[in-house]
Amino acid sequence: MTSPVLAIPKLKKSNRRPEMATQWQLMWWKFKKHHMALVGMIMLSLLVFSAVFAEILSPEIPTERNNKYLASGPMGIHFFDSEWNFHLRPFVYSRSTKRDPVTLRKIAVVDETKLWPIEFFVTGSPYKFWGLVETDIHFFGAKGGFVHLFGTDSLGRDVFSRSLYATRISLSVGLVGVTFAFILGAIIGGIAGYFGGIIDNLIMRLIEFIRSIPTLPLWLALSAALPREWSSLQVYLAITVILAMIGWTHLARTVRSKLLALREEDFTVAARLSGCTDMRIILRHLLPAFMSYMIVDVTIAFPEILLAETSLSFLGLGLREPAESWGVLLFAAQNVRSISHMPWLLIPGLFIIVAVLAFNFVGDGMRDAADPYSK
Amino acid sequence: MIRFVFSRFVYMVLTMAAVSVIAFILIQLPPGDFADSYANKRQQAGAPITTEELDNMRHQLGLDQPWHIQYGSWVSNMVLRGDMGYSWEWRRPVADVIGDRLPLTLALAFSTLFLMYLIAIPIGIYSAVRQYSATDHLFSTAGYVGLATPNFLLALILMYLGQKWFGQSVGGLFSPEYQDAPWSWGRVGNLIEHLWVPVIVLGTAGTAYLIRTVRASTLDELDKMYVMAARAGGLSPMRLLLKYPVRMALNPIVATLGWRLTYVISGAPIVGVVMSLPDTGPLFLHSLLNQDMYLAGGMVLIYCAFTIIGTFISDLLLILIDPRIRMQGN
Numbered sequence: 071m072t073s074p075v076l077a078i079p080k081l082k083k084s085n086r087r088p089e090m091a092t093q094w095q096l097m098w099w100k101f102k103k104h105h106m107a108l109v110g111m112i113m114l115s116l117l118v119f120s121a122v123f124a125e126i127l128s129p130e131i132p133t134e135r136n137n138k139y140l141a142s143g144p145m146g147i148h149f150f151d152s153e154w155n156f157h158l159r160p161f162v163y164s165r166s167t168k169r170d171p172v173t174l175r176k177i178a179v180v181d182e183t184k185l186w187p188i189e190f191f192v193t194g195s196p197y198k199f200w201g202l203v204e205t206d207i208h209f210f211g212a213k214g215g216f217v218h219l220f221g222t223d224s225l226g227r228d229v230f231s232r233s234l235y236a237t238r239i240s241l242s243v244g245l246v247g248v249t250f251a252f253i254l255g256a257i258i259g260g261i262a263g264y265f266g267g268i269i270d271n272l273i274m275r276l277i278e279f280i281r282s283i284p285t286l287p288l289w290l291a292l293s294a295a296l297p298r299e300w301s302s303l304q305v306y307l308a309i310t311v312i313l314a315m316i317g318w319t320h321l322a323r324t325v326r327s328k329l330l331a332l333r334e335e336d337f338t339v340a341a342r343l344s345g346c347t348d349m350r351i352i353l354r355h356l357l358p359a360f361m362s363y364m365i366v367d368v369t370i371a372f373p374e375i376l377l378a379e380t381s382l383s384f385l386g387l388g389l390r391e392p393a394e395s396w397g398v399l400l401f402a403a404q405n406v407r408s409i410s411h412m413p414w415l416l417i418p419g420l421f422i423i424v425a426v427l428a429f430n431f432v433g434d435g436m437r438d439a440a441d442p443y444s445k
Numbered sequence: 446m447i448r449f450v451f452s453r454f455v456y457m458v459l460t461m462a463a464v465s466v467i468a469f470i471l472i473q474l475p476p477g478d479f480a481d482s483y484a485n486k487r488q489q490a491g492a493p494i495t496t497e498e499l500d501n502m503r504h505q506l507g508l509d510q511p512w513h514i515q516y517g518s519w520v521s522n523m524v525l526r527g528d529m530g531y532s533w534e535w536r537r538p539v540a541d542v543i544g545d546r547l548p549l550t551l552a553l554a555f556s557t558l559f560l561m562y563l564i565a566i567p568i569g570i571y572s573a574v575r576q577y578s579a580t581d582h583l584f585s586t587a588g589y590v591g592l593a594t595p596n597f598l599l600a601l602i603l604m605y606l607g608q609k610w611f612g613q614s615v616g617g618l619f620s621p622e623y624q625d626a627p628w629s630w631g632r633v634g635n636l637i638e639h640l641w642v643p644v645i646v647l648g649t650a651g652t653a654y655l656i657r658t659v660r661a662s663t664l665d666e667l668d669k670m671y672v673m674a675a676r677a678g679g680l681s682p683m684r685l686l687l688k689y690p691v692r693m694a695l696n697p698i699v700a701t702l703g704w705r706l707t708y709v710i711s712g713a714p715i716v717g718v719v720m721s722l723p724d725t726g727p728l729f730l731h732s733l734l735n736q737d738m739y740l741a742g743g744m745v746l747i748y749c750a751f752t753i754i755g756t757f758i759s760d761l762l763l764i765l766i767d768p769r770i771r772m773q774g775n
Contacts, residue, residue, distance in 0.1 A: 279460055279463060281704070281707075282460060282703065282704075282707060282752060282753060282756050283464060283467075283707070283749045283752060283753075284707050284708075284710045284711035284748045284749060284752050285707075285711055286711040286712065286714065286715060287710075287711065287714060287729065287744065287745050287748045287749075288467075288745065290714065290729070290730070290733055291471045291733060291741055291742075291745050292471070292474075294475075294733035294734065294736065294741065295471060295474035295475050295736075373593070377595050380595055381595060381597060381715055384595075384597055384715075385715060385718060385730060386734070387730075387733065387734070400597075400598070400601075403601060404719070406604050406605075406608060409601055409604065409605045409608075410605065410608045410609070413605055416598070416601060416602065416605070419595075419598040419601070419602075422593075422594075422595060422598065423590070423593045423594050423598070424593075426592070426593035426594075426595075427589060427590065427593040430589060430592060430593060431589075
């Protein structure tokens with residue numbers, strides 16, 4: 071078992087053995103050279119992390135209304151107080167409510183005499199983690215008061231918490247949409263590439279056709295035609311299907327062209343001559359050879375679907391409250407008047423930019439890594 | 446060459462036909478028909494319509510016919526008489542409603558497209574020639590961010606900044622004094638003054654994408670042997686660059702002109718809505734929200750028609766710049 075002759079030398083950075091590495095290892099090495107792709111990877115991991123643990127990370131429940139802090143701006147976290155004393159434990163200034171003398175509306179004002187220290191793993195409003203475990207632990211919170219990192223909307227809901235919850239929905243729409251698109255693209259592209267001839271021609275024309283029509287108006291029209299009385303879960307599923315219906319074309323093209331090229335390769339002929347069935351050839355010999363290209367395409371399709379969902383929801387034709395996605399949050403910032411009063415409502419937009427950037431970086435790195443044998 | 450043009454033309458007509466079927470399906474998708482919604486309106490107004498009247502109306506409008514006959518009459522009315530149906534929300538024929546606002550959408554789309562190419566091609570070439578220079582990195586970074594920002598978000602940010610710095614709304618396409626004025630040179634000037642914001646919003650992502658494409662395709666050409674040969678032959682660098690590699694590199698860019706147009710047209714409605722432009726964007730969104738389906742279907746058809754015609758034109762342009770395609774038939 072542990073004979074020294076058979077022992078495979080451990081891979082170290084200094085003495086990599088490309089001739090012994092698996093294809094996936096080669097790809098990973100190549101991917102790592104792409105610094106921006108690694109940065110993108112880290113950004114994505116952070117987003118996924120905050121989506122998974124949204125309930126714990128957010129100081130409030132997204133539906134909770136804070137009547138003492140309506141439509142008010144982000145609360146800065148400080149280490150130094152107004153007399154420049156350093157506090158090891160960061161704090162926010164407390165807020166008190168006053169009545170505006172003109173409009174008689176309640177407004178929150180900063181009260182620098184009192185500090186609310188930030189504490190970690192505090193108890194707050196109860197919630198069900200992943201809908202399973204009932205708990206009231208929040209990752210952070212302000213003792214004696216409240217903390218709204220990104221401010222609150224006109225109903226007094228915490229924009230930070232809502233953004234985290236929205237990350238979960240938005241990323242999952244992307245994920246489900248991409249999965250549908252992946253399945254559609256693999257099947258249709260596979261049929262085109264494997265059978266060739268007239269079927270291939272027809273499918274290629276169909277793809278050209280879909281790519282030549284403006285997608286957003288079509289998406290809008292399709293989602294406007296969804297029945298109004300549908301529940302938000304039904305709308306969610308329908309929207310992802312609509313998005314996938316247009317997102318599959320890229321994937322299908324890749325699958326087809328790779329299949330057409332690989333069909334003529336020597337190893338395919340060899341497999342056929344040794345009596346492999348079609349199914350076995352496709353799954354065992356062809357699929358692993360172009361899997362990496364499909365992953366690249368999925369990474370590229372993801373941000374497209376993300377942006378599309380955001381646009382739809384932003385216009386009020388995609389997801390609707392109580393479902394929360396980045397687009398739904400931005401829906402509140404739709405007109406000039408609300409953004410000039412509450413510019414912090416645009417913050418969820420940053421999440422979109424970061425997510426799309428990250429996916430584009432990772433996609434670029436993967437495109438280079440997909441063919442590890444190229445120079 | 447004639448064969449190529451002809452085949453592209455046939456393809457264009459077929460695509461139009463397919464799109465018209467899709468538009469018609471969209472019109473038919475929401476439950477209920479025009480008569481139902483009319484009856485609903487009458488009900489709400491307190492003057493319910495009788496079943497007999499309803500049937501009469503259906504018969505008059507041809508709504509009791511099977512769908513393929515309805516489709517046939519919809520298409521033939523459109524082609525022969527320019528009649529695209531009736532918008533009950535506006536109480537006017539769809540063609541009139543769209544006709545009022547279409548010129549602005551087109552002005553916006555084409556000036557965006559024009560500026561996109563005007564900006565992207567020189568920058569792309571420059572970035573390729575000076576690969577990995579500071580300027581190249583600057584444009585690449587800007588390009589990444591430009592690609593990642595959804596255009597409605599860009600519109601919101603620009604509007605917010607405009608509000609904050611200039612204290613005025615940058616939405617709309619005219620100043621108040623020109624809002625309802627008849628067309629004059631002053632009004633055109635005013636339009637151009639306002640047009641740049643939506644043009645930036647609509648064009649940023651596309652420009653970023655184009656810069657990347659131009660850069661990549663020029664880079665591919667720069668290493669080729671023929672470039673070296675020409676340089677060895679003593680051609681001046683500028684002349685060499687523009688005459689050979691750039692000319693080759695423009696090929697894929699012209700070929701995808703149709704897609705770029707698709708992209709701009711696709712983004713136009715959302716920008717129109719966010720910036721409350723008096724173009725077809727808000728019209729389209731309202732027709733969708735109110736399920737005014739003849740108007741919505743007509744809009745989808747028109748948006749598609751422009752991109753299909755754009756693709757056809759880009760095919761023709763390709764013949765002009767690429768002799769290989771021109772010679773194909775001979």
